[in-house]
Amino acid sequence: MTDESIGAAAESASKAERTVTGAAIRLDGVVKQYRGQKKPAVQKIDLEIEAGDIVAFVGPSGCGKTTTLKMINRLIEPSEGRIFIGDRDVTGEDPDKLRQSIGYVIQSGGLFPHWSVAKNIGAIPRVLGWDAKRIADRTEYLLDLVGLDANDFRDRLPKDMSGGQQQRVGVARALAADPPVLLMDEPFGAVDPITRVRLQDKLIAIQHELGKTIVIVTHDFEEATKLGDKVLILSEGGHIEQYATPEEILAKPATPFVEEFIGSGATLAHLTLSRVKDVAHDSVVTARVGDSSQEVIARARSKGATWIVVVDEHGRARSWPSLEEVATKDRITDYIDNRLPTVAPSSTLNDALDSMLAASQGGVLVTDGRGAVTGALTIATIMSVIRGQLSDARAGDDQVSYAAYTEGQTA
Numbered sequence: 001m002t003d004e005s006i007g008a009a010a011e012s013a014s015k016a017e018r019t020v021t022g023a024a025i026r027l028d029g030v031v032k033q034y035r036g037q038k039k040p041a042v043q044k045i046d047l048e049i050e051a052g053d054i055v056a057f058v059g060p061s062g063c064g065k066t067t068t069l070k071m072i073n074r075l076i077e078p079s080e081g082r083i084f085i086g087d088r089d090v091t092g093e094d095p096d097k098l099r100q101s102i103g104y105v106i107q108s109g110g111l112f113p114h115w116s117v118a119k120n121i122g123a124i125p126r127v128l129g130w131d132a133k134r135i136a137d138r139t140e141y142l143l144d145l146v147g148l149d150a151n152d153f154r155d156r157l158p159k160d161m162s163g164g165q166q167q168r169v170g171v172a173r174a175l176a177a178d179p180p181v182l183l184m185d186e187p188f189g190a191v192d193p194i195t196r197v198r199l200q201d202k203l204i205a206i207q208h209e210l211g212k213t214i215v216i217v218t219h220d221f222e223e224a225t226k227l228g229d230k231v232l233i234l235s236e237g238g239h240i241e242q243y244a245t246p247e248e249i250l251a252k253p254a255t256p257f258v259e260e261f262i263g264s265g266a267t268l269a270h271l272t273l274s275r276v277k278d279v280a281h282d283s284v285v286t287a288r289v290g291d292s293s294q295e296v297i298a299r300a301r302s303k304g305a306t307w308i309v310v311v312d313e314h315g316r317a318r319s320w321p322s323l324e325e326v327a328t329k330d331r332i333t334d335y336i337d338n339r340l341p342t343v344a345p346s347s348t349l350n351d352a353l354d355s356m357l358a359a360s361q362g363g364v365l366v367t368d369g370r371g372a373v374t375g376a377l378t379i380a381t382i383m384s385v386i387r388g389q390l391s392d393a394r395a396g397d398d399q400v401s402y403a404a405y406t407e408g409q410t411a
């Protein structure tokens, strides 16, 4: 088995393990001609999205990403063609009814500003006639799913939350009635880069847990390769340039347009394909508040560590002092460092580098789904992965030029 086929087998195995609750989406000869425009915004698109996949639409401004997305829930009516969700032809369905079965998330969450978080999340369930207890239970479940404490957030107004928190509530609201399909229009466009990485990781975790079909429009190719099981690259007029996995797109750009779009940094774009979970982590020595400093230092030295991580009862990091710092006190003290860089297993190596740079640190802590520390990644480890990838890429280039050269000789 080649590395590639091993990767593909692992990928399909992990997909098979997922519970899929999403539905397939099919666009069949779909056209959008806006009134008063000479050319159609979407010329004619045929597209199949598998149930339980995340598909990212990317392409330059004005190429028809949003138009295509909004035709799926008929916020924009197609001029021609048919759209199927599962086996249902939804082209003739009542659009309001249709939109109750498709979650929709826009930039900044799109929450009703004068409604509490709970009222926002309960909007569609109320329309569907759910009773108050069922709505309250669902709200609690969804807030927990998106990583917000229900007691703290349920009664807040959107203005009293950060952009990232509003966006999480936007995702919770879109999932309220358990729709099989979630459409997201540049959902993370308005948040800072670190929050964006956290929200992306949260979305991947939610997707793995729920198995919805998610279509996401983004401007950012890196975001598309991180989130998408498949990426759809469009050019003007909604023309499909390539629809494939991120790996295939980077390895074999289908057209000169795709090549230019993904840019000359394609080798480093592989960094966005390498996940934190794919590389070996450095182990960390942990300690609890109140432990004897001498004992902790001895334990760390025996493992060759120069720093430790102080964790709480759930294994979540509070601080990561050096052994010199630990030695200044008899016991491990309770200090919380709010700027600890952490990444999830689904984060990319690029995300890991970004968090290190943002925190001016030479490493990041790796945490599991509940935030417990499982290891660390240092800048040296990441650099050695990058070096390996660059030398693989160079070896590949040499082969191409050698083949071209010998072909030239024999012709």
Ligand SMILES: Nc1ncnc2c1ncn2[C@@H]1O[C@H](COP(=O)(O)OP(=O)(O)OP(=O)(O)O)[C@@H](O)[C@H]1O
Residues within 6 Å of the ligand: 034, 035, 037, 041, 059, 060, 061, 062, 063, 064, 065, 066, 067, 068, 219
């Ligand atoms: N309501 C409208 N009336 C007329 N033309 C429109 C309308 N909405 C979009 N268009 C045009 O249709 C084309 C596709 O627009 P669309 O918003 O789908 O592109 P996009 O790829 O999502 O762009 P962006 O990345 O800038 O959001 C553009 O040329 C746009 O000007």
